[in-house]
Amino acid sequence: MKADPAVQRRLLELADVDAELARVDHRRRTLPELAEIAEAEKSVQARKDAQVANETTLGDLDREVKRQEKEIDAVRAREDRDRALMAGGTVSPKQMTDLEHELTTLQRRQTTLEDDLLELMERREAVELDGQQAAAELSKAEETLTEAANRRDQALVDLETTWARRTADRERLAPTFPAPLTELYERVRKNKGIGAALLRARRCGACRIELDRSAIARIANTAADEVVTCEECDAIMVRTPESGL
Ligand SMILES: [Zn+2]
Secondary structure, three states: OEOOHHHHHHHHHHHHHHHHHHHHHHHHHHOHHHHHHHHHHHHHHHHHHHHHHHHHHHHHHHHHHHHHHHHHHHHHHHHHHHHHHHHHOOOOHHHHHHHHHHHHHHHHHHHHHHHHHHHHHHHHHHHHHHHHHHHHHHHHHHHHHHHHHHHHHHHHHHHHHHHHHHHHHHHHHHHHOOHHHHHHHHHHHHHHOOOEEEEEOOEEOOOOOEOOHHHHHHHHOOOOOEOEEOOOOOOEEEEOHHHOO
């Protein structure tokens, strides 16, 4: 295949543009922020789960407190009834003794219930504090997530700008090559990643392999408008005075 040496050299510009487009694409998919965001999302979810568990525990304790309070009220009501009976003067001495016994039992029961209630309230308070701490941790985790997402978005905006600029360069350059040369370039680029590179100091700029003496001699004897490709990586090797021929 033949192509004017100046056209061949312009292939290097296209190769530079394509290399940058590939870099941008790779960077877009491997931004460190993406891993940070995944980690932060996990952290937010774990803290939301912790908050739900905390609210469930609080709800259970609230129900238990209410039940305990109701039971204490019932015991007190019974005590009041017993006291009223004793004060009414209508009970027999035997009934009086029974009522006194019952009252003692009821008071003991009330003390136990009140102690239990106090313990419940203390537990509830501790769980509530845990909940407040969990809420603070959640909002901190959400902040971290938002911050990482903002950085990702900013990085993507920058990459998008470079992408748009280089795509415009490509659209300007691509139609300036003869179709067979474009075809060869695109085929090699698709298969090997790099379509054309400078032959510099006897090395293929695409795969970096150093050409042996006979290969160099062969290339040096090839007409300047002949398109030369690398035997190792198939890339079009563009010759310039830097090629070391
Ligand atoms: Zn090569």
